[in-house]
Amino acid sequence: MDRVSIKKYSGANMDIDLVSDNVNWDQSVCPWNEAENSRExxxxxxxxxxxxxxxxxxxxxxxxxxxxxxxxxxxxx
Numbered sequence: 001m002d003r004v005s006i007k008k009y010s011g012a013n014m015d016i017d018l019v020s021d022n023v024n025w026d027q028s029v030c031p032w033n034e035a036e037n038s039r040e041x042x043x044x045x046x047x048x049x050x051x052x053x054x055x056x057x058x059x060x061x062x063x064x065x066x067x068x069x070x071x072x073x074x075x076x077x
Contacts, residue, residue, distance in 0.1 A: 031067040 032041045032053060043063050044050045055064035055071050066074045 028063075031065065035068070 030041055030043070032051070033039055041051060042049075043054045043065070051065075052070045052072075053065050053067040055066050055074065058064055
């Protein structure tokens with residue numbers, strides 16, 4: 001079997017939130033929102049921001065989150 005290379009692309013086009021209403025799939029609760037009893041925090045908002053706990057996406061559509069530790073504390077170069 002040939003080796004598959006995975007490339008890292010910066011500036012992906014994503015709009016991810018974990019606080020959507022009326023979706024037809026199981027969706028986890030944002031741990032930061034749960035801790036603060038709010039719905040304001042989003043993982044990533046296109047052209048706006050990326051959450052300080054957001055660590056990426058894992059196949060198939062799983063958000064990697066480091067809450068309550070900022071991603072700079074857990075991610076390696």
